[in-house]
Amino acid sequence: MNNIKLEKWLQDKGIPNDGMKQIQNVRRSEPSRKVKSNGKNVPGFYPSKKMGLTIQFESHKLELAGIYEKEHDPNVIEYYDQPPSFTIRYQDKEGKNRGHRYTPDFFVIEEDWIGWEEWKTEQELIVLSQKNPNRYSIDESGNWRCPPAEKHANECGLSFRIRSSKDIDWTYQRNIRFLEDYLLEQTPNICDETSSIIKKIIGDKPSISLDELLSNQSTFDADDIYTMMVLDEIYADITRYLIIDFDKFPLFLNKEAFIAYQNMKSASNTLPFKPITLDISVGNKIQWDSKIWRIINIGESVITLLSQFDEPSEIPMVVFEDLIIKGSISEIQFNNELETEEEITVLNMIRQAGEKDLEDANKKYFIVKGLLEGRSLSEYDIPDRTLRDWMKKYKDAEKVYGNGYVGLLPLRHRQGNRTRRLPLDVLELMDEYIENDFETIIQKNSQTVFNAFREKCIAKGYSPPSFKTFCRRIKDRPINLQIKKRKGTKAAYNTEQVYYELSLTTPRHGDRPFEICHIDHTELDIELICSETGGSLGRPWITFLVDAFSRRILAFYLTFDEPSYRSCMMVLRECVRRYSRMPSMIVVDGGKEFHSVYFDTLIARYKGKKIVRPGAKPKFGSVCERLFGTTNEMLIHNLMGNTQIMKNVRQITKEVNPKKHSVWNLEELYLIFIKWCYEVYDTTPHSSLGESPRELYVRRIAKTGSRKNTYIKYDETFKMLTLPTTKKGTAKVVVGQGVKINYFYYWAEVFLHPDVEGENIPIRYDPYNIGIAYAYVNNYWVMLNSENFSTLANRTEKELKIATAELRKRKRQFGQKKQISSSQIVKFLQSAEEFEQMQLQKLKDKAVQRTFRVIEGGNQKQDDIVMKKNNTKEEKQETASSNRGKNEVITQLSDVVKLMKEQNSFQIYKEL
Template sequence: MTINLPTTIPQKSQWQLLESRWSCDSPIGTALSPYSDAELRTELERLGTPFEGQRYIWEARAKSPSRKVQSRKGNVISRYTSRKMGCRMATESRKAEFGAVVRYDCDGTTREFYCQPPQVRMSVELERKRSDGTVTVYQAPTPYTPDILRLTPYGIYVDEWKTEQDLEKLAEEYPRRFFKDDEGTWRCPERERHFAALGITFCLRSGNENGAIFVANLEFLDDFLCDKSAPLTDSAWRAIERITSASCPMTLGLLLTHAYPDKTPWNESLLVETPPDAFLVDDVYKAIADQRIFVDLDYDDLSEPEDVVLCNSRAQLDELQFNRPVPKAVSDEVSFGVDMGTEFVFKGRLEVFEVSFVSSESVHYFEQQSHNSGLMQVSDFERALFNRQILLLSSQPSTDKRLSQIDGLTDYQIVEGKKRFLIVRDLEAGKKVRCNLGPRQIQRIRREVRAAGGSLPAQRRAATPKRRSGGRCQIIPQQLDLIRETTERGNNSTNPSGAASYRTYVELSEAAGVEVVSRKTYYLHRQKFIDVKARQGSRVAYNEEPAIWYLHVEDKIHGGRPFHRVHIDHTKLDVFIKIRGKGGRVFRKRPWLTVVMDAETRMVLAFYLSMHAPSTISCMMAIRAMVRVFRRTPAIIIVDNGKEFHSDAFDNLCDLLRITLQFRPAHKSRFGGVMERLFGTTNTKLIHYLVGNAKALRNVRTVTRSVDPIRADLMSFAELHGLLDEYFFREYNLQVHPAHDHSPIEYMHLRFALTGRRLKRLTPYDSYFYILTCVPPSKGATRRLDKQMGVKVGHVWYWADEFADKMVRPQNLPVLVDMWDVSIVYALLNGKWVRCQSRLLMKYRKLTYVEWGYVMYEVRMRMHGEPDEALENTLYAVLNGHVLPDVASMTEATRQVYGDARLIEDHTATQKEAIIELPVTTPAELGPPEDDSIMRIPLPKAQKGRFKLNYNSLPTSRPV
């Protein structure tokens, strides 16, 4: 890992300088709406865009995105809902492309922008190396898809965003195609020429140009930049202005101490009337977003208000930016790197200056040709060095190089060095000293101490014995080459053992006439050439990689406020439970747990326990449980690459709630480290203490009947749900967490007090939200409306009285299915969701969507070749005389628990106000099913004939 501490301000590219000038005229949040067709035609004529360029822009507006985003090299895919464009946008990198999309969505310059615009074919210069070593350069047409197309009043731009490391690799591999010019701007001439012919400016940009702190501040202010945020009242602004006009510049934390103490719970939408001369925390951030008070968004992190400096005018902000103290690394650079004889130049001048003297307060220098001298304060010299106004001509060693020059001392070296230093001091004083050192060795030590000068630390350092080098290498190069060859031969999936590789090495050594090294020496040098990824795969290699430590403050991987970054993940619990199914059958299975966790506070927001494998239903139920308790949705949800998270239903829900989805790279578990640690903590502190835990099954061959968890007296589904509820909400959330030395719920309250309640993120738990968290049917999310029959889902018709309206015409309607009641679907008619019911299924309304899938699978098999009129009889025959598989029967236990928690029925007409804590479900005794439940039907005998099925092999993910 390379350590690079900043000693100079990053050099701004040509595009950054342009955007800085544009931002002066159009601050953030002041952009106009996207162009209309007529406005865009007029704008393209004004810019003189050629016909081919205009056609490309119109095609981009109609067909973007032109391809799907992909994650192949560990990049983070994001799906972001643009407020400016009013649509969902996908990006392929978290720092580069996603940061650019956030900036373009919030700036005051960009009118329109499109991700993954249409593909173009351009002529690219390629090289072909022949077997004789000659290189042939030729032109070849190559397809290319840009990252972002951007429409601004200043021109049309196409951006290609990459990380700085990727650009450096491209420059090293293709130096003629990719390079950085003298002004610090990355260039790609072939792409610039191609788009210039279209009247479009191509920009090759580095992810560092976004500014991590600036993007984080835009995300922080996003809730206050949108149109739905409450405007700043005159009374609140007068109260803020009275303090800032008298005290600015001041810290944001100091201003927040004067805010009115709002005691309203942060999950309530109530607005408390403040006194006439008072303001709330949200009012301060609204004033920053409206540019009434000013903050250096490129330098100060708004999520840490104690370090943010507020100014009451832009002139005051400019003065603050000019007089900011430089980082400590710059002071260290001047202290250790600038001395007598150091040469430097001023930016824009050719004269070379040399340092003549450095004191604690000033730097003296002279011009080498005219010998004119000058003087500069040390603070001014440091600031000029940081702002690149002064350039040192002597090479500046990196931090890693400086650390490598400092030898680490062992305890023996420290003790022995002190003894030798005292011996030399006594000998210099004329005393006689008895020691175990030879005369020549004493002479050498005294000579080194004298050469160290008058500094006592330098003298003691000179007397310290040096670290032993270990002698010369004991093997010859031919032996090392043979070790490398045999090891690299085994860098494949066969992964031969060390003994087998050594036998191969012995054979090669004897054939080459080279002396064979010992087995121990061979194993020692063999480790340097082993490729773990080639031998055992990328997952094992990833686990052996060193952990990445984030050294910079702007790397806020866990977000900057509550409900900013929330993780959702599933795990199969290491415990067996018993469930009573149809006809009194008892199942012993391991349940699935879905957890929602806030990354910054480490607070568990919700969980969902189920017997079915993770699906879109699990995601919807987890979101539903979170909103029911906290009445709030997060800004970003971080998930893995499971199919349920990539479903259209889950993405549409996040789009409607303006939630950004970020997908962790495949097989990169450290991106979800907070969730993995939570699962481990839950296992060690709760699950592994329960009867029926599956620890014994880790070594299946050693399991006996006495310790087999399946034979234990297992708890029920409701009992496990109650224990998890108790653990998460009354133990884990109330214990001090080492990440912030507070309990998660306490830290949540503290952070909301500092970062604002953000009423825009509140989401009421009502009928509309309940419908949004339902899932669409398979084989398309729309159904054709029949004026006489209604909408048909599967083989069943659903009807609503609104369909009888004479103004309603046959049309395709979006449809959502209630996963806990198969007799109900919801259809979107004229912009409103209507509740549709099936009279055929009213008797079986307690069937879940999972059970209904298996029922319809059997019905389709029996209905093969039968008329549609036989559907009702066939359905009754299947439900009354056919045994559903285990996974279908076990979902009834889930329904019983979450029915009590009011998560699977629309109770909005009678529901009470939500509270902060989810009530613990009382474990229910296993008893006979209800009288009106289809589950009361006794268990029939197995049928013989063509309907005998193996449910373990059924494609349960097939459409219903």
């Protein structure tokens, strides 16, 4: 809403002037702070179609869920992240007055509610309410409240509410994320013929699963089905069923058909497609043939049930499952409040019994049952004394617990003398020394601490335990807490509890290709040479974009430059060139290259989301980390010039130095990586998938849709958006000079037009050729030439930064002003002075620029890697020999692809 319309709408709602001022202040203010990770949360931003800007979130499981809810709730008109803070006052637990600034997560304007909103997990709220009961509390209805914040809101005529994790409908959340590409489409449509075919298939059955409908694909695909769901042409209950459970997700012609089917299902147990939710865990009760049975054992082919009348029955699992499907067996949830004390004891005894215990008890029961029915002791090949003992235990348990079966359980876990040997005072003293003397950053060894503990025991008159007992007590302490206290949180990271996400939350690796992708860099273990001079250029960096679901390498970028925004934008550019689309969610680490304005703008422009994994938590980036290791082990370490030996620097001699044996240049390595990433790795079975990344990708795309509405044209407009701009983003057109970008003026004839002179226009520059730039004039991108084009042509932004840094350094040495002019930079670049760093960077940039021809599909010219004419005969022979070696490797890689497809093994490649 515009301001005038909003003001009238607020007046109709009866909002006072103070409240209207607060709302206007929120709407015109930038977010009060930038969200960040504290080592546990995963922050990021979401490109909101409703708001037309990016919305920050501090947790990808909590606040991001709130954003999805607001984005697709028609009742929500506007919402803003991190609104301006305000002061709250309250009394702490000790009764002292407290006051501080407070920043809620969102400010929300709904049809019937306006105010601030805070999101927290249920566990956080419980801890905070115990710490500050006057700040956070729970009311009679079970809703969480924050009285100090509510007081501030009420004074303005507005509201405040706390949303907790229990309010999130995770089934709805996952389904909305799955359908988001179709929901965000401007004008989704489907042809009438395809719509009629799908409706006819669904109408032929009272209910059809999504998997069954997808198997009928002939004249339609998955995209057509999901588009019809978004357009409400077919109905599915996305709050009850998960779409990715394709075989259990029911589809109906309309909502009325769905309701009718539910009514029919409640009246009959024989309808098809009845979701089964029976929990057959040991200890649970079921109802079968008007009797209550308890599950006491689950085998591979047989399940054992115990009735209220002590009649254990072994039923084949196939028969049991058939009874469930027919509805003959139903579940009775175990509820302590409805169980007697004896029943609870019986249940606990059964749960504590192992598989061997239950097997023994079952054998004993059938014998005891026969004796109770009148059979003689002599009929069994078991000592009479043993049989009488079983009978006594059975009858005693029947009297005590009302269930004789549990008396036959061996309960081996209770055997042995479990009386504590050490006095309580000695145990407490031992724990005190372990906690205060052993578990400290001093990292004393256990023997030293034990000696001090032993002396203390003797001084107090206690009999000290042995060193072995002391060490066992140390091992009984939580290992993660122990390492954290002795070595810090980073050292304890590997011993942290692994939290497997619940099935209702977003899965770790997404539900489909292109949903969650990771970007990361690594320096390859290989030394490269210059294709012109043959000199060493050092080790290259590679940037991978990996699909988390299929583990497919979507794109890579190879360069000599350390990770920067250029690497990030170029790898996304390569992804669009290959697939015509970008990931829905991009996972990055805390590196500054991932947080540049250019990178964020490119992601947001194409409706992508960015999440930042916590620092010093490599498991969050395991998708890329594993790929780095695989690439080095399977490819790089098998090439000449690899740097494995550099791990033991002291053992390096001149003869084995990788720099002396390097034969690969960047252009040729790029060609090898194309084969490795897009042929060898892509078609080889992955250990965690059980199939190749390409096979999983193709199979899943067929079910989840190709989502053509998200496709991006790889044209000049897109390429322009991958180029960086200045911090301001625009530049003023100066009459007769043009626009100033990074010290230099750039000019084009279009600047002569009077409508352009003096205007601020959007600009971009090419980081790999600072001789040119681009300006957006009259709805077109126009190429600009620098005033010093002859000097700057084909020079890179990295060269410019090196030159300006050197000039600043010289000015500081001579006490001059630090301001640098364009003429000074040009003179420096034109000087004959041998600036080694500049020359090296120039050679590296040339190598990178040559790879662009390969990226765009061009062929590398032979004269790019010719030998110098003044080479000696021996040098020519050596170069020819090395080239033959390279060609052999390339030929081998081509053969490897065929061999690996036939034998599905990396071993062949490793041997080659």
